[in-house]
Amino acid sequence: MNYSDKRNVQSLLEIAYFHGIRTVVFSPGSRNAPLVIAFQRDDRFEKVIIPDERSAAFFALGVIQERREPVAVCCTSGSAAANYLPAVVEAFYQRLPLVLLTADRPREWVDQGEGQTIRQEGLYREHVVAEANLLVDSPSEADRAYNDRILNEALSMAALREGPIHVNLPFEEPLYGLTEERFIPKKIAVVGGRPQLSKTELAEVIDIWNTASKKWVLVGQLLPGPHWADAIHQLAKDGSTLIWTESTTNLPEEATIGHIDRVINTLSDTDLDDLVPDVLLTFGGAIVSKKVKALLRKNPPKYHIHVDFKWPQPDTYRALTHGVIARPEEFLSHFLPNIQPSNSAYRSTWMEVAQKRREAHNRYAVSAPFSDFYLFRDTLKRIPSDWKLQIANSSVIRYVQLFDDGRENLHFSNRGTAGIDGSSSTAVGMAWASKEPVLLLTGDVSFFYDSNAFFNKVVPPSMRILLIHNGGGGIFRFIQGPSSTDALEEYFETKHATSAKGIAESYGLNHREVRVEEEWLEGLSWLLQEGDGPRLLEVYTPGEKNADVLKSYFSFLREEA
Incomplete structure (x- = not known):
């Protein structure tokens, strides 16, 4: 069997496997060619290709949430590595073991006008629990021992599952070489070390x-x-x-x-x-x-x-x-x-108060007008109990907190930093790794922001998406401040008339639109049915009315108290 002629690459694969890494998400590039070739030849690892690096890293978070094990992402040098950062900070605050394998050019080319060469060492330093900046392959035994040691130190943190890890690997050309010689690196096991309660x-x-x-x-x-x-x-x-x-x-x-x-x-x-x-x-x-x-x-x-x-x-x-x-x-x-x-x-006493609020909630919900609130009421009570929910941020996650229904399902959301970026990609990653269907609940701005989540060949047939299209960032009509300014619609809400139909057609998603209340339950039934291929239901709701409904909901609860 032929192996990569880069000793660092052979060491990485052996040490990564030793410390529990089994899945690698690749984004195409040239500088990471030694890594691509090596992993592609190694059947111990499951490989998946996601072209967009930002989406790839969030995809990996979904796999980690599903499998509860470290997952690696691998990219070329330069801006490709920078695109991982949003998912890195999310992984850091969710404490998810995302392993970042970034290819690099040798240090002497940094700041010298070489393409796709940036100050990549320490790129994520404030938001990783460990990093290893390897030396370029060298015949020096001291250099090789150093690289093996820092790889073990960094990747052992993956087993502890306490946050993201960065391994930066500089490669000199040529990049595609193979050898029959196999290098066996030193592997260091982590045993014990956890503090005991006093x-x-x-x-x-x-x-x-x-x-x-x-x-x-x-x-x-x-x-x-x-x-x-x-x-x-x-x-x-x-x-x-x-x-x-x-x-x-x-x-x-x-x-x-x-x-x-x-x-x-x-x-x-x-x-x-x-x-x-x-x-x-x-x-x-x-x-x-x-x-x-x-x-x-x-x-x-x-x-x-x-x-x-x-x-x-x-x-x-x-x-x-x-x-x-x-x-x-x-x-x-x-x-x-x-x-x-x-x-x-x-x-x-307070459990009784909570019960009274539940009863008031039910009285209001049964007669709520067609709105975002109305959609959550109907959806959460109809989701099959074995489905998993990926919930986008902003108003969507907050609506879900108001309802009793749907709590038998497992709920996931990128609440580490609570950004709107990456929710769709994370859902696709979980759906790819899961045996059960995954339903993404998302708003329109979050969906369009992360539309590259579907720019790949691995969106599973069981993937389901409920896109609540209220024409902009509806949360800015609820929170104090933005609604009192004349900048609400253009600068905060960012009103738009974009449709998801073209995205669905481009990426092979089965798509339906609901624009009036009479079409809603039929559309929801279609979304929740088993079928061939991923499904996207896009439901249009009245943006201004949504805020009024939510305000009247809380007013009703106060009056009924």
Whole structure:
């Protein structure tokens, strides 16, 4: 068998496989030819080609979310590598093991007018957990040992799954050479090394918890895990504890308040004073609700305990007093046996409030006019329970938080940085890697921004897209500020008349339009049916009316309180 004649490439493949990398997403180029040739010949790795680098990196995030394992992306040098950055920052804040393999020209050509040559070393430095800038292939044993060592150091972080990793590989020409000689690099295993919880420090946290009269558990974005359900039910036995979740928490709802804004956005100042906790215990990633962030920042708890393996930990509510360096499941295994449930009425009182809001929500929803709200009401109750949801950012993710339906599905969203870029590509990546159908819920601006998500040959037949077309960035009609200016439509909302029909035809997506209420349920039924080829349902809703409907919804909940 012939191998790449670049020793660094042979080392990379062996060390990458050793540290758990099995999938590589390629974007075409010339400088990465040694990597392409080597991976293409190695059956241990699954390969996929996504031409657009920005889309490719987000595609890889979808694969990581589905498979819970590191995935590599590989590109040529220069601006190609720069196009990975939006997905890199998303992976960094979602803590996803995205492995970036960027080909480069030798260092002596940087800033010398050579094509596709930029200052590539350290390109992502502020948003990766490890990086390895390899030396050019050399006969020096010291250079080879150095490259093998830094490859092991960087790629071992993939096994820990704590964030993105960058490996920069400079290649001299020629790029397409092969050899029969096989190089076996040094491989370094990572064993142990995780911090142990201090019994003394944990005792302090347990004492704070057991002596408090009003306690919150607020759980952010999580990848699904079976160990959480039992923990939530045990915490819910405490009458002084409220558990708050969102759809992206992917936890069972019966013991939690899973619709934060439905409760907080409808309370008087007096009620909010009664609600705010003495102790806040937090897990997980980003929280969607701006209301709960504002509430806790304005009324900080006496103690805020955040549990995370990573340090430093975020002080999201400006109230952090205890950062517990541990994986949540490890912390809970020590914490739960030592908590002392209370007979307080705090929990039952607020669970009753949440139930009343649920009943008011249902009364409003049943008679809501045709609008974005109306579409979410009908869609979420009809999605097959084994389907997975990829939810775009901006108003789409916020609408989903208002509804009870659809919570049996697994919910995913790029909430690391909460940008609109990459939602479609991430959904395609998950759909490609998943055995179950994936439904993307997206707005029009997000969809068109990431239309290259479908510029490839791997969009699976099970892919489904609900495109809510309200003519622009509808969220700017909801949030305070933009709607009070004369720049709303042109500069914030960016109103447009673009249709997805041409994109669908170009990329082989089956497409239907819905422009009036009477066509809606038939269109939705078509979208949710099994069929040959990916399907895109584009539904037009009235942009100005959408804002009025949402405002009237919250007004109704307040009046019914």
